[in-house]
Amino acid sequence: MKLFKLLFLVVILLVGCGEEMQTLPKNSSDLQLENGVLFYKAEPFEGILFEKYEDRSFKKQISYTNGRKNGIEEWWHKNGQLSQKRYYSKGIKVKKHQGWWEDGRPKFEYHFNEEGAYHGKRKEWYRNGQIVRDFNYFDGKEVGKQRMWTDAGKIRANYEVKDGERYGLIGLKKCYTVTINENELQ
DSSP: OHHHHHHHHHHHHHHHHSOOOEEEETTOTTEEEETTEEEETTEEOOEEEEEEOTTSOEEEEEEEETTEEEEEEEEEOTTSOEEEEEEEETTEEEEEEEEEOTTSOEEEEEEEOTTSOEEEEEEEEOTTSOEEEEEEEETTEEOEEEEEEOTTSOEEEEEEEETTEEEEEOOOOOOSOBOTTOSOBO
16 A cells, blocks of 8 residues: 555656646637647647546547647547547557447557558448458558458458559449440440
C-alpha cells in the first residue's frame, strides 16, 4: 500500500511539473478548425479535446499538440464499449487504427506508416462478424493478395497485385454496355 501511495505521489508531481495542458469540450465556442489545425482563442490548441454523451459518459477524446492531432484518439459507444482507437503524429495517421461494433466485435483494423499511408493489413468487418475486406499494402500501394466478401460471405473480389498490376477477380461492375459491330460505347 505504501508503494502505491509513493507511485501516486510521483505521478502527480511529474504531471504537475509539466507544461500546462488544456482539456476542453468539443462544443467550446472558442474552437476553430482551419486547414487541419485546431485553434483555441486564436492559438493552436494544446491538450485534450473531449465530447460526452447526454449521460456525461465519454463519447470521444483526442490529444492535440500545436493544433494537430498527436497521440491517441479514442471514441466510445453509448454502452461504454470502445468504438475506435487511432494514433496520430503531428496530424498524420500512424500505427494501428482499430474499431469495434457495439457488441465488441471488430469493425476495422488499418495500419499506417510514418507518412500516413496504408502499410500492412487493412481489414474491415460487417456488423454480423463477416469479414468485408482483407487487403495488404506497402507504403500506400496494394501488394499481394486482396480479397472482399459480401455480407453473406460470398467472395466479391479476389485478386493479387504484382508489380502494380492486378490479376484475378477484381469485383468491378461494368458501367457501360459494349455493342458488337459498332465503334461506340453505350
